[in-house]
C-alpha cells in the first residue's frame with residue numbers, strides 16, 4: 001500500500017511537476033523542505049519517472065515563500081504550472097500498483113460461481129467505511145490497524161468523516177479452502193449522494209444491510225436497495241456501545257423487510273468483534289453473478305474519472321466475455337471506437353491485470369486515451385467492435401442531475417484564470433457537477449455551478465480550497481425554476497439574475513418550481529416536530545404510516561428549494577439524529593415565485609438576488625437589508641438599501657450620511673453666509689448621490705454572502 005510520509009515542500013523554491021509514480025512509494029523530495037534545481041538534476045529526475053521540470057525562475061521565487069504543503073497519502077501530487085500569482089495547480093494522480101504473479105494466478109483460478117459483488121447499504125454514520133476497512137484488512141488487501149477509512153480517498157471525506165464518492169475494491173478471500181473473488185462497494189450515506197448510491201448498486205448483486213444497533217433501522221437507503229432487487233444480508237453494527245439494542249434492530253428487520261434475523265451477523269466494526277463472520281455470510285448467502293466468458297463481451301459503464309496522464313478511466317462491470325489490453329471496443333450509444341490500453345482491478349488502488357472476465361468489476365483505459373469524460377456515458381453498454389448486434393444492451397440508468405445551483409467567484413479576481421483551470425479539473429472528476437461561466441457586476445468573473453445538493457456544493461468548495469488553494473465567494477443556492485410562455489414554450493432558469501422580475505413580466509408566463517416527494521422515517525416521539533418542520537417549509541402532507549409500534553413513515557410533497565435549504569440538517573437537529581430522509585423527483589408545480597432583489601440607492605446588486613416564494617420575500621428582504629447595512633461604509637450622502645420584488649419595496653434600511661461641519665470655520669453670526677455654505681453642501685451631496693453611487697467593496701459582498 002503506497003504511503004507518502006509527511007512531505008513538506010517549500011514551493012517558493014521550485015516549480016515542479018510530480019507525476020503519478022511508476023513507483024508505488026512516493027519519495028521524500030528534500031528533508032530541508034526546499035526543492036531546488038540543484039537537488040534534482042534534470043536527468044535523474046526524468047529517470048525517476050515522477051518528477052519533471054521546469055523549475056521556477058529565480059525571479060519568481062519570492063511570491064509564495066511561506067507556503068508549505070503537506071502531500072497526503074493517495075493524493076500526494078501537485079503539478080505546479082506557474083508560481084506567478086501563487087499559481088499552483090494540483091493534480092490528483094491515481095496512485096497505482098502492480099499485481100503480483102501469485103495474486104493474478106489465484107484470481108484467474110477463481111470460477112464465476114465463487115465471485116461475489118456486494119455493497120454496504122446503511123444510513124449516514126452507521127459504520128460503512130469502518131466495516132470496509134476491517135474487511136480489507138481481513139482479506140490482506142491492506143495492512144491491519146488503525147481507523148483508516150481507506151475507501152474514503154478524498155481529503156474532504158477524511159476530514160468530514162463522510163463518504164462522498166462511491167469507492168470499490170476487489171479482494172481475494174479464502175473460505176473453507178476455496179478462493180472467492182469479492183468485489184466490495186462503499187457507498188455514501190448522505191441523501192445528497194443518492195444518485196451515486198443508485199449507480200453503484202448496479203455493479204453489485206447483493207448488499208450488506210448495515211444497521212447501527214444503537215439507532216435501529218432507518219429506511220431511506222434500504223428501500224433503494226430493495227428496489228434494485230439486491231439480496232440483502234443483515235449486519236448489526238456498533239454492538240460495543242452501551243446504548244446498543246441489537247434485538248430491536250433484528251426485530252425491525254424481521255417485521256419490516258421479512259429478513260430472517262437468525263442469519264444476521266452482530267459486529268463491532270470499530271473493535272473488530274465478530275467481523276470475521278461477515279465474509280463467510282457473504283460467501284454462503286450472496287448470489288454469484290451470472291454470465292459467460294465465451295459469450296460476446298458485454299459490459300456496463302458504472303463510473304468514470306479523469307487522470308491527467310491516462311485520460312478518462314472507466315469503471316465497468318463485465319456481464320459476459322473477456323476484456324484484454326489491445327482489444328478494440330465500442331460504446332453502443334456513441335459508436336466511438338477505442339483500443340484498450342490497460343485493464344485492472346481496484347485493490348484498493350488501480351492494479352493492472354492481464355484481463356477482466358465476465359462477472360468482474362474493474363477499470364479500463366485506452367491508448368490513445370479518451371480525452372473527454374462526456375464521451376463516457378454512465379449506464380452505457382460497451383462491447384468488442386463487431387459484436388454490436390450480438391448483444392442486448394444492459395439496462396441503462398440515468399446520470400445524476402444537478403439540483404442546486406450557485407454562483408462562484410474568486411475572492412481575488414486576479415486568480416480567475418488559475419481557478420478556472422482548477423475548477424475544470426475538479427469538474428472532470430465529478431461528473432455530477434455542471435459548469436458555466438458567469439459574470440457579475442459586483443463580483444466580477446466567475447462560474448455557475450450545479451450540484452446534487454448543498455452538502456455536495458460545500459464539499460466541492462472544500463476540495464477547491466484544499467487541493468488547489470482557491471478561495472471563492474459563493475452565492476445563495478438556487479434550484480432550477482421553470483417558466484412557460486403563452487405559446488407553451490418552456491425555459492429552465494438556474495440563475496436568479498435571468499429570472500423575470502416584476503408583475504408585468506409575469507403577465508404572460510406561468511412560473512413553476514420543482515417539487516420532491518420526501519419520505520421521512522422518524523420515531524413517534526419526534527413526529528410533531530417533523531410535521532411542524534414540513535409545514536413551515538411549504539410542505540403538503542401525503543401520508544403518515546406507522547411502520548412499527550414506534551417508528552413512523554411520513555410522506556410530504558415539498559418544494560425542492562426548501563429541501564436544499566439545509567432541510568436535512570434541521571431534520572437531524574429536531575429528531576436528535578434519529579430521522580432519516582429520502583426523496584424523489586415529483587415534477588414541476590405552478591407556484592407564486594418571484595425574484596427578490598437587493599437595491600443600493602435604487603441600483604440592483606446582481607449577485608444578491610434570489611428566486612423564492614412570495615410568502616418568504618418580506619422576511620428574507622428584512623434580513624437582507626439589516627445584514628447588508630452592516631457592511632456598507634458611511635458616505636457623504638445617504639445610502640438607501642432596499643429589498644424589492646419588482647417595483648414593490650418590501651424592506652428598507654438607511655445608512656445616514658457622514659456629517660461634515662462646513663460652518664466650523666465661521667466666526668460670529670453671519671447667518672446668510674452660514675446658510676449659503678449649508679445650501680452648497682446639500683447641492684454637493686445631491687450631486688454625489690446621483691452620480692457617484694456607492695461602491696460596494698468586494699469584502700462587503702463577501703461578508704454578506706458568507707453564512
Ligand SMILES: Nc1nc2c(ncn2[C@@H]2O[C@H](COP(=O)(O)OP(=O)(O)OP(=O)(O)O)[C@@H](O)[C@H]2O)c(=O)[nH]1
Pocket residue numbers: 122123124125126127128129130131147161162163164187188189190237238239240241267268269270271
Ligand atoms: N462504537 C462504535 N463506533 C463505530 C463503529 N463503527 C463505526 N463507528 C464510528 O461511527 C462513525 C461513523 O463511521 P463511518 O464508518 O464513517 O460511517 P459511514 O456509514 O461510512 O458514514 P458515511 O460514509 O458518511 O455514510 C465513526 O466515528 C466510527 O468510528 C462500531 O462498531 N462501534
